């Protein structure tokens with residue numbers, strides 16, 4: 038049954054969407070030079086083979102309009118509103134809500150964008166999902182082909198629940214330092230992107246997102262296919278840190294987005310959640326012991342003893358994985374990737390390079406499985422290559438371990454992961470990772 042909104046409201050609201058889109062920036066060009074894009078940003082936008090997916094249990098969403106290859110560009114979108122850079126969460130959220138309110142009041146904001154923003158909340162635009170769907174469809178259609186409709190600017194009374202819309206749809210940008218491979222928190226900014234707001238969540242996403250700062254102060258969001266995707270398959274992004282335990286991921290999703298995740302990973306991990314929690318607590322305390330020992334400048338033999346305990350904590354996790362069906366063990370194991378990371382760093386620090394390499398290899402395999410084509414895959418591919426290089430550099434020339442091919446292969450694998458995430462081929466990789474590659478070049482010359 039049609040609601041009031043769809044009976045009385047559809048025409049003028051959809052017309053308003055057209056009008057606003059006509060006035061909005063040009064969409065449709067992907068940057069030719071991705072290296073430059075991530076340095077300078079991009080003023081325009083691009084909408085690839087993406088279509089709206091009708092309402093289901095997770096509400097509206099996006100789907101592949103055709104078969105997609107991994108690494109393929111899906112969306113390039115300018116931020117609609119931004120909060121302050123590097124601020125603490127409550128302050129950043131409050132300011133983002135204010136920024137959205139200003140956009141909604143501003144006569145210069147296209148009416149269509151205002152309508153789309155209102156429709157980001159499932160309760161808005163009438164209780165009719167069909168209406169929301171038509172608004173988004175018009176928006177996507179416009180982004181694709183610049184269609185225009187009849188003129189109208191009457192959006193009706195302003196009833197936005199801006200705070201709730203921002204809570205469920207804002208995202209924090211991530212800027213990875215190519216040198217440290219760590220997130221730069223001072224660069225992070227909370228923002229809202231209208232189309233990207235339609236990606237639903239899965240703890241095993243098939244879409245990866247990166248960001249670039251535009252010269253005008255806005256932030257460009259880039260979404261790419263993380264894996265090969267079939268036509269009509271839903272496009273899903275991971276809203277939370279993918280290597281937390283299932284209970285941690287679920288409680289974050291509930292607190293921030295108001296739903297309990299039932300994705301394939303959660304369904305696999307949930308029956309063993311309590312045991313995973315205990316194992317994670319134990320692992321974490323061993324990692325803390327290592328940090329404390331390092332902080333106190335412990336002797337190498339003491340450090341080696343702490344590393345041994347970390348190894349035992351991970352061995353207990355591997356034993357627990359043995360009780361699961363063989364084809365789900367690795368996925369379950371991905372909840373503890375951070376432990377392998379800790380062991381790899383610690384082993385590298387005390388000169389146990391063979392063990393460090395093995396641990397980085399595990400990190401990479403787990404990242405590829407649970408977060409394919411993500412920053413994490415790239416990060417561990419780089420860390421592995423760098424650890425191999427340091428190992429070669431640490432040994433006397435006649436005892437150099439492994440042949441060069443192993444290191445070259447690790448480099449190629451990092452370059453390929455970079456390309457899937459950031460595009461632009463080898464030159465872009467070499468420019469972005471310049472300093473990070475110094476040890477690797479030195480090791481290749483040995």
Ligand SMILES: C[S@@+](CC[C@H](N)C(=O)[O-])C[C@H]1O[C@@H](n2cnc3c(N)ncnc32)[C@H](O)[C@@H]1O
Pocket residue numbers: 094095096097098156157158159205206233234235236237238239294295296297298299
């Ligand atoms: C960024 S919006 C995504 C678009 C949204 N589905 C809509 O209809 O506008 C986030 C909201 O979508 C819903 N959602 C996203 N992923 C979900 C999932 N895996 N299961 C259930 N609800 C989900 C939740 O209501 C969440 O607060």
